[in-house]
Amino acid sequence: MRHPWWAGTMLGVGLLVAAFAGWHHSAMPHDVQAEATTPPPVSSAGSVAVPLAVTTAPPREVLSIRGTVRGARGPVAGATVLASRTVEGESLTGLPCVEGLGRMRGDYSTGDCVTSQRAEVLVAQRQGEAPVLAQALSTQDGAFFLDGLEAGSYSLWVESPEGVGLLRDVAVGQEGVEVVLGAGSRLSGSVTDEQRMPVEGARVIAVFTAHSRFFETLTDAQGRYFLGPLPRGEYVLVASHQDTMSRASALRLHPPDVRQSLTLIAPRTLVGRVLNPEGEPVAGAEVSLGRMDERRVLTDERGHFSFEGLTTLFYQVTAHHGGLMGTERVSFYSSQEDGTPSPLSKELTVELGTALAALEGVVRDERGQPVADAVIRLYAGRGCSVSSYLAKTDAQGVYRLGPLPPTKVSLSVSSPDGRLFAAHQETLSAGTRTLDLTLEFVPRVEGILVDARGQPVEGEHLSLRTRPGESAWSLSEKSGPGGRFSLRAFRPGPLLLRVGPDSDDEPSNQGVWSQEVPVPAADLRVVISRRPTVEGELVDEAGQPVAQALVSLWSSEASSDLELESGTTDARGRFSLIAPRPGRYRVSAELEDNSFAHATARAVEVGPEGAQVRLRFEAGHSLSGIVVDLQGRPVPEAVVGFQSEHRSGRHFRQEPEVHATTGPDGRFTFASVSGDPVVLSVETEDFLLAEPSREDMPGWMRLEPSAREVRVVLARKAMLRARLVRADGSTVTGFTVNGEEMYDEQGLLEWPIVRTGSLSLEISIDEDERSAAVKRTVFVRQEVDQDLGVITLRE
Numbered sequence: 001m002r003h004p005w006w007a008g009t010m011l012g013v014g015l016l017v018a019a020f021a022g023w024h025h026s027a028m029p030h031d032v033q034a035e036a037t038t039p040p041p042v043s044s045a046g047s048v049a050v051p052l053a054v055t056t057a058p059p060r061e062v063l064s065i066r067g068t069v070r071g072a073r074g075p076v077a078g079a080t081v082l083a084s085r086t087v088e089g090e091s092l093t094g095l096p097c098v099e100g101l102g103r104m105r106g107d108y109s110t111g112d113c114v115t116s117q118r119a120e121v122l123v124a125q126r127q128g129e130a131p132v133l134a135q136a137l138s139t140q141d142g143a144f145f146l147d148g149l150e151a152g153s154y155s156l157w158v159e160s161p162e163g164v165g166l167l168r169d170v171a172v173g174q175e176g177v178e179v180v181l182g183a184g185s186r187l188s189g190s191v192t193d194e195q196r197m198p199v200e201g202a203r204v205i206a207v208f209t210a211h212s213r214f215f216e217t218l219t220d221a222q223g224r225y226f227l228g229p230l231p232r233g234e235y236v237l238v239a240s241h242q243d244t245m246s247r248a249s250a251l252r253l254h255p256p257d258v259r260q261s262l263t264l265i266a267p268r269t270l271v272g273r274v275l276n277p278e279g280e281p282v283a284g285a286e287v288s289l290g291r292m293d294e295r296r297v298l299t300d301e302r303g304h305f306s307f308e309g310l311t312t313l314f315y316q317v318t319a320h321h322g323g324l325m326g327t328e329r330v331s332f333y334s335s336q337e338d339g340t341p342s343p344l345s346k347e348l349t350v351e352l353g354t355a356l357a358a359l360e361g362v363v364r365d366e367r368g369q370p371v372a373d374a375v376i377r378l379y380a381g382r383g384c385s386v387s388s389y390l391a392k393t394d395a396q397g398v399y400r401l402g403p404l405p406p407t408k409v410s411l412s413v414s415s416p417d418g419r420l421f422a423a424h425q426e427t428l429s430a431g432t433r434t435l436d437l438t439l440e441f442v443p444r445v446e447g448i449l450v451d452a453r454g455q456p457v458e459g460e461h462l463s464l465r466t467r468p469g470e471s472a473w474s475l476s477e478k479s480g481p482g483g484r485f486s487l488r489a490f491r492p493g494p495l496l497l498r499v500g501p502d503s504d505d506e507p508s509n510q511g512v513w514s515q516e517v518p519v520p521a522a523d524l525r526v527v528i529s530r531r532p533t534v535e536g537e538l539v540d541e542a543g544q545p546v547a548q549a550l551v552s553l554w555s556s557e558a559s560s561d562l563e564l565e566s567g568t569t570d571a572r573g574r575f576s577l578i579a580p581r582p583g584r585y586r587v588s589a590e591l592e593d594n595s596f597a598h599a600t601a602r603a604v605e606v607g608p609e610g611a612q613v614r615l616r617f618e619a620g621h622s623l624s625g626i627v628v629d630l631q632g633r634p635v636p637e638a639v640v641g642f643q644s645e646h647r648s649g650r651h652f653r654q655e656p657e658v659h660a661t662t663g664p665d666g667r668f669t670f671a672s673v674s675g676d677p678v679v680l681s682v683e684t685e686d687f688l689l690a691e692p693s694r695e696d697m698p699g700w701m702r703l704e705p706s707a708r709e710v711r712v713v714l715a716r717k718a719m720l721r722a723r724l725v726r727a728d729g730s731t732v733t734g735f736t737v738n739g740e741e742m743y744d745e746q747g748l749l750e751w752p753i754v755r756t757g758s759l760s761l762e763i764s765i766d767e768d769e770r771s772a773a774v775k776r777t778v779f780v781r782q783e784v785d786q787d788l789g790v791i792t793l794r795e
Contacts, residue, residue, distance in 0.1 A: 065146045065154070065170055067177030068138075071162045072542075075142025076181060079160035083134040083146050083170075084213065085153065091212040092128040120248045123205055123214075124240035130155075130212035155211055157231070166231040166544070168211075168572055182542035184229030185253035189261040191223045191239045194342070198223025199264055202241040209234045210547060210571050232540065233547055239264060245311040252593045254540075255620060255672035268310040268332050272348040273303040274319045282352060285321035313342065317350055320403045323430070324352035355430030358402030363393045363413055363437045365420055370397025371439060373416045380409045406430055413437050418488075419444070443492045445517055447524025449483040449499065456483025457530055459576065464489055465496040467516065489519045499528050501564065501580070532606045534577045536613035538569050538589045545573025546617065549591040553577040556584040556603060579606045589615045590644060590675075596620060597658040599644040599675030620672030623703075625710035627666045627682060630690060630783070634666025635714055641681035642670055645702065678703050680712065687714035690782070692754060715782050718753040722788035724763065732793055736764050749791075753780045765793050 065083065069076045122128045133154070134146040146156075149172050156179055158165035163181035170177055191202040202219040206227050219225045232254050240246035244264040251260050274285040281303025288296045289307060299305045299319075313332040318325065328350050332342045363374045376399050378389040393399045406428050413422045420439035445464060449457045456479075463476035464487050479485045489495060500512030513528045534553060538546045552566040564585070565577040579585055588601035598617045605611065623642070627635045642658040660668040679700045682689055689701055690713040703710060724732040724747040731747035738761060742749065751761065759780045764773040772794055780786055 063149050063151060063172040065134075065149065065156070065172060065177060066175040067144055067156075067179060068142045069144060069158050069160070069165065069179050069181065070142055071160070071181040075138075075140075076160055076162050077138055077140045077142060079138040079142075079144075079158050079162070079181070081136045081138060081144040081146060081179070082132050082157040082159075083149060083154040084130045084132045084157065084211070085155060086130040086212050090128065091130045092122065092207070120238055120246045123207055123236070123238040123248070124203070124246040126205075126214065126216075128212060129207075129214045155213075157213070163542075164229045164231050180543055182232070182540065182544045183256055185232055185255060186226070186228035186257050187230060187235075187237075187251075187253060187260065188224065188226045188228075188257070189259050191219050191225065191241070191262050191264060193244070194263065194265055196263075199241050199244075202239050202264065204262075205238045205240075206230060207236045207238065209236055232544065237262065245309070254591065254593070254598070255596045257671070265311070265313075266344055267308065268313070268343075269306065269308045269345040270310060270315065270317070270330060270348070271304070271306040271345065272317070272328075272350060274299050274305065274321065274326065274350045274352065275303060276321075276324070276352050279351075282319075282321050285319045285352070287317060287319045287350070290316040290318065317348065319350040319352065320356055321352060323356050323403075325354045325356045325403060325405065326350040326352040327354075355406065356403035357406045357428035357430055358400065358404060358432040359409075359426070359428065359435055360398070360400040360402075360432060361434050361436040363397045363399060363422075363439060365415075365439050366441060370395075371415050371420065372397060374399070374420075374439065375414055375416070376401065376437075377412045378404075378409050379411075380404060380407050402432070404428060411437070413439060415439055418442070441520075443489040443520040444486055445489055445495070445497060445519055445521045445524065446486045447484075447521070447526055449479045449485060449526050449528065451530035452527060455530075456481075457528065458483055460499055460528070460531070460578065461501055462487060463498045464519075465498055465514075467494065467496055492519050495519050497524075497526070499526065500531070501578075532579045532582055532608060532610040534579055534585070534587060534604060534606055534611050534613060536575055536587070536615060538573045538575065538600075538615045538617070540617050541619040543616075545569070545571075546589075546591060547571045547573060549573075549589050551575045551577065551587065551589045551615070553579060554586040554588065556586050579610075582606050582608050587613055587615065589617070591617070592657045594658065595660065595670055596672040597642050597644070597670070597675075597678070598673065599678075601676060618674040620674045621708060623670040623673045623707060623710070625668055625680075625712055627662050627668065627712045627714060629687065629714050629716065634662070634664070635684060635687060636662055636664045636666060637684070638662045638666070638668075638687070638714070639683040640668045640712070641683065642673065643679055643681070644675060645677040645679050675705060677705055678707075680710070682712055682714060684714070686717055688717050688752060688754060689713075690715040690755075718781075718783050718785050720749075720751045720753055720759065720761075720778070720780060720786050720788065722749045722791045723747050724749055724791050724793055726765075727792055727794050732765055734765065735793070738762055753782060753784070753786070756780065756782045763791065763793065 069079045069081065134149055136144045136146050138144045151172050153169045153171050156167040156170050158179045158181060160181060164184035165179040165181045167177065167179045187206060191199045191204065193199055200219055200221050200223060204217055204219060204225040206215040208231065210233055215227050215230055217225050217227055230253055234252050236248055236250050237260055238246055238248045239262040241264055243266065245267050247262050247264055249260060249262055251258065274282045274287065276282050283299055283301045283303060285299045286296055287299065287305045295307060297305050297307065315330050316327060317330060318327050328348050330346055330348050332346060363371045365371055372393055372395045374393040374397065376391045378401050380387050389401050389404065391399045391401050408425065408427045411424045411426065414420065419442055421442045422437050422439045424437060426435060449460055451457055458479055458481060460479045461476060462479060462485050475488055475490060477485065477487060494516050496514050497517045498512060498514040517524065538549055538551065540546055547569055549569045550566065551569060553564045555562055555564065564580060567575055567577060569575045584603060584605055586601055587604050588599065591598045598620060600615050600617050602613065602615065604613045627638045627640065629635055640660050640662065658670065660670055662668045679702050681700055692700060701712060724735055726732060733745055733747055734743050735749065737749060737751060749763065753759065758777055760777045762773050762775050774791060774793055776788065778786065778788065
């Protein structure tokens with residue numbers, strides 16, 4: 001099963017007034033309360049409030065925000081209202097990206113990255129959070145007044161026993177702002193060490209990734225922590241404790257209660273020495289730990305080196321010196337099955353033996369002039385073991401890559417503006433290889449996209465394609481601000497510029513504009529008939545916006561599985577989808593994580609000017625069940641997947657992202673589900689669904705949206721087998737069964753027996769070899785294997 005892992009990191013601390021601290025203070029562990037003679041205020045999320053620093057600044061204009069806090073029963077009194085905003089270059093949300101935590105910004109553009117290890121350290125040290133700049137309590141009629149704010153926009157956070165609220169991009173000076181409280185999510189779990197013992201006093205920080213807001217607490221004597229209610233959305237959870245390394249986990253809060261536990265590991269130490277081929281110690285050898293840890297050290301006069309504070313349990317150690325390289329792998333994983341902890345320190349010896357290679361040269365343009373700051377990317381290896389290297393040219397266009405293992409490598413080189421490019425393959429041998437590279441001009445087609453009234457069209461698909469009769473090539477992107485576009489061409493000469501969806505399927509290609517254009521071309525003005533846009537917002541059951549949900553536009557025909565356009569909602573739950581032409585469509589929204597799934601859809605009539613639509617998730621409910629065999633015995637360790645029926649119809653061969661594993665009693669639970677009719681899939685080595693909903697989808701069982709409890713019955717797997725040969729007796733390795741292409745070196749056909757009764761098979765050799773289809777209908781029994789022997793396919 002796929003277990004998607006994602007991440008992101010940001011910050012901000014809530015300051016609360018002392019009058020409100022009494023109610024919140026109970027959220028802190030008892031020992032934390034006892035330690036402080038004057039306890040700091042604690043937010044409803046359980047976070048310890050940090051006093052605002054007093055600074056001296058020149059006089060400036062200060063403004064205010066006025067509004068009202070409302071709950072399900074009307075105005076809410078005594079709610080804490082906080083105003084905060086991120087600081088560019090300081091708050092984690094303002095950093096370009098966090099490697100391995102790409103969801104942090106929702107921006108996947110290139111740029112320097114903060115490593116995930118560094119992000120953990122920043123959060124554990126409470127660095128990078130968005131500051132809280134004003135706070136207030138709502139009055140009896142729910143009104144609040146935030147004063148002393150500078151010009152600009154802020155995020156407003158509301159915390160109350162009645163729920164939480166979040167309103168983004170509220171401009172200073174606004175009056176009549178209304179913040180509606182929702183239930184939010186409560187987050188809890190445990191922090192343990194490597195012996196699975198609870199860690200008391202561990203600091204747990206939940207970072208709201210869209211705004212760098214921190215919510216913080218400490219674990220109790222049982223290692224448990226409790227935070228919330230918190231605003232729904234994406235978070236990074238970081239736990240830290242003295243003498244251990246901080247650990248991070250990404251999660252999404254949407255159900256009312258979410259559990260997430262973390263294990264803290266003690267830092268490891270690696271010591272070793274480097275020897276030359278004669279077994280003598282090597283001084284001054286450079287030793288590195290590979291991709292997961294970028295540290296490098298030099299060996300001392302005795303050839304010794306050491307790394308301390310290691311945070312992962314596996315490393316590939318590489319040493320090089322004097323044109324030779326050596327590599328060793330080291331693992332801190334325990335080999336004991338009794339749970340004995342892995343060692344905290346290890347020693348190893350790295351022997352130099354492999355001759356190293358290096359690559360150097362000058363990068364020039366077509367006129368022979370050196371290109372400064374050109375980016376060279378080198379890839380060595382193949383398959384899953386590809387290593388990548390990066391270098392830049394200096395002011396004279398000179399670059400150097402190495403040391404490198406002698407192997408076949410691929411290089412790509414581009415100028416800083418991307419308008420010059422070169423690609424090259426080279427087989428490196430030991431020693432330094434000089435390779436000068438000449439960049440060629442990359443032809444582009446650039447211009448502006450406007451409608452019939454001359455207004456720029458943003459977000460429309462554009463692509464460059466080959467002309468009819470030529471080998472198919474296509475490069476595409478979307479028009480940007482002001483309708484501008486810049487398409488990189490794959491060759492000079494006339495190409496087709498196409499505006500519209502990439503798909504050639506009906507009805508998505510209706511309204512597509514295409515025309516032959518010269519390549520390169522600049523300052524093109526392309527006038528198109530603006531396709532109608534479906535704009536809308538997605539909210540939860542409390543009317544709060546839902547960010548980062550998948551939204552899609554479909555044909556209105558129920559039988560159609562053609563996705564016309566898709567995207568994700570922004571931080572305010574908004575989305576925009578382009579329809580092929582006016583007409584009737586279906587708009588769907590889906591939000592999924594490991595243990596919850598919400599879906600909704602509605603029909604929409606799209607006119608020439610587009611349409612507005614508001615989608616709403618229903619309140620979620622838990623879905624539980626039990627998986628048993630035909631004799632009623634529980635089936636443990638079965639993986640139960642959950643998908644909306646619409647999604648499963650489109651991607652029934654893909655593993656669902658929402659899944660649960662049955663326990664010893666065969667039971668499973670999904671924390672929160674809502675929406676369309678759904679299907680369950682069950683994956684286990686020995687069983688199949690006894691009563692699948694569809695013959696062509698033997699692993700799926702359909703449920704109505706109202707289902708709360710389900711009993712899933714499995715039958716032991718049975719297979720219908722046959723061996724396929726040609727008339728001359730040779731084995732048929734590639735064949736098609738009931739329209740499904742299959743391959744087996746021995747020509748073995750295996751087809752699952754789903755139920756007792758007649759089973760029809762139509763078998764033929766793959767399309768590249770002509771053969772007459774063989775049709776067989778046999779009577780099969782559930783849980784009973786059957787062998788048809790040899791079947792001859794005649795060409």
